[in-house]
């Protein structure tokens with residue numbers, strides 16, 4: 001390969017970025033979903049932590065809690081879009097062979113399951129609840145005279161499942177950074193960058 005060609009290919013690698021996933025890198029759409037949702041999940045866990053740890057009527061708790069439902073509904077819509085995009089890209093995304101590859105896949109599936117179920121049960125509870133629900137001021141579910149009992153029951157474990165999701169996310173971050181970046185020294189982290 002001539003130096004010119006080499007230079008040219010290098011430039012192409014830098015400037016051409018795929019929207020779709022490829023076997024050696026997540027595409028732009030997946031990367032934007034991943035990192036914007038990572039930031040939003042951090043804010044969501046912060047709000048839940050304030051709700052759990054701070055006393056009632058604490059101003060910081062009220063501020064952090066005030067966006068919990070709106071952000072949770074936003075995350076729910078984002079995870080559905082991201083999941084659909086992931087399915088469209090299923091055959092061409094980065095994947096690893098072997099037991100560790102299978103474990104990573106199982107871990108990612110667990111993340112998706114919790115990312116869907118945790119907000120979904122609360123949204124179901126709000127749909128059948130007496131208080132109604134609005135999304136950024138727009139009424140989504142009206143106020144009712146009496147709550148529908150089963151819709152409240154499914155949300156009983158919302159908080160606990162939310163904390164399980166937080167633990168799985170923590171494990172995911174440790175695997176991506178400590179395991180892949182510093183122990184294995186492979187390029188798993190790079191393909192999401």
Ligand code: HEM
Pocket residue numbers: 044045048049051052053068069070071072073075076115118119122123126133155156158159160162163165
């Ligand atoms: C992915 C999105 C969500 C995550 C990760 C999440 C996480 C959590 C966590 C960890 C708690 C427990 C806080 C504590 O221990 O005090 C909690 C509580 C709560 N969340 Fe969420 N949440 C999400 C979405 C939503 C949505 C969409 C709504 C409302 C429509 C909602 C409403 C509530 C309410 C009312 C509580 C307090 C009562 C309870 O623990 O069930 N959350 N959330």
Ligand code: HEM
Pocket residue numbers: 030034037038039041042086094095104108111112115169172173176177188189190191192
């Ligand atoms: C500092 C924080 C984070 C780091 C360093 C990180 C790193 C990574 C890396 C390197 C991959 C690619 C793995 C592979 O190629 O096999 C990945 C994929 C993934 N990450 Fe994260 N991640 C972080 C936060 C999060 C959060 C907060 C969530 C969800 C709540 C999340 C959910 C996922 C999922 C579901 C995948 C599979 C690919 C996909 O469908 O998008 N990550 N992450």
